[in-house]
Amino acid sequence: MLPNELLASLIPQYPTLTTQLRTLTTLLSYPTLPSPPSILLYGPALSIPGGLPEHALRAVLEGSDDVEYRWINCVETITPRLIFEAVVGGEVWVEEGDEVRSESLRMGDLTAFVAAVRHAYTSRTTKIVLVFSSVHLLTSLALPTLLQTLTSLSSLTSIPTLTTLLLTPHPPRHLPSQPSISFPTPPPTSLTALISSHPFPRVTFDPVGEDEAEWEQDEYEARENAWWEVLTSYWPRFVDTIQKTLGLNSAELLQEACGRLWPRFLKPLRNGRESWSPGTGGTFMGLYRHAVASGLFRGEDGVRARLIPGEEVQEGRMGQYDLPYTAKMLLIAAFLASYNPARLDARYFSKGGGAPTRRRKGGAVAKEIRKHDAKIPQRLLGPRPFPLERMLAIFHSLLDEEDHVRLMKGNVDVSRQVATLGTLRLMVKTGAGDGVGDGGGRWRVNVGWEVVRGLGRGVGIEVERFLAE
8 A cells, every 4th residue: 555545544533643653654655765674662651562553563564565564562571582593483593604594593692683583684675663562661681781782773784774663651761762653542433433444243133023024025134224223333442432431541441341341232132122223322321220220330340351362251150260279278278377367266267166255345446446447447548468377277277077088088188289279370389488388378369259169159159258358
């Protein structure tokens, strides 16, 4: 696509980035004009992965003729070797006389990295653009000259058609002077307008309670056209509702959340609980009330697919990946140890019926003081660290006799189950100690109340009975 045509197609989609799009198109999209060896893109808007600036930059690179680009996310490439492999692969070529042999790319060898880039891209006839997003994270690596090497790749490799784009919320210090483009924070309305301009997911016209066989072809087509007219009018309002409700500032996340929640949002229309007709706005508010009542905007159904890539999570199902019985009991015990004060363990977990309570002195005056000195519930303050031996004591108090018999016979390795929970990050170690074998080590639970309550009901334990308010 010609640069002028590309710019004309992108400006209506990104009206708040008109200046930046003109600059990027001028610098990158003209095949006969040389591009700068390095360009810095910075601004608060680039702190959001997949945000509007990244979305617009990908559109410019994909729509430009004779431009090849490779996107390197520095959040995922946390070591120099991962960065090198993302740019050129895992091997380099070494010239020894007339022979060329391949070697594994060594970590931190910038000379070999530059040689690998030269070997990989010298024969290309198009412009090559290497995009490094979140490049400010590279300052924490052990190579102090890595940023300078990336900005000078074109001159070091003698490839004039190679351009490096560095994306960062704030420019790192000690960065060489280079062309830069600023991206201020775009208003949420521009993000909503971008997603609303995309076609909405198709939801089949399937009327409920009506006999389609009695319809004439013209009547069916008229009703189907009216159905798509209604959905077209609802889609921008739905996108705006999702953006404001979930607070998503990433174009990628917002588009995915809208795509996943859109069929469920229209469910009352399809099952006949809400009537529809073109040109009316009352039905949308009815759908919104149904969505709020069903908890559509409170759950994580809109983004859960990103937490488990490649897996489809069934509606309303928690705990798709099951844990062994002992691991569930240990996780419940860890939750109770994190959210219950240690002084109340005897009351809730003692087999003898609880510890005796002492009557405090002070009478009505002390009672009035305690009434106004209410504490914030621990569930609002978050989990507290606990000793591992305390969690194991709570775990044993929750088991019945059959479970104790199995433990005594050695059929269950409790320490291995605790180590598994730590590996899965369901429990997090907070204090010093020699792993699970150290009884004095301190841990903290890393799951929420809804998960633990579901686990408790699965094993027949009402966790509320053991939780201090």
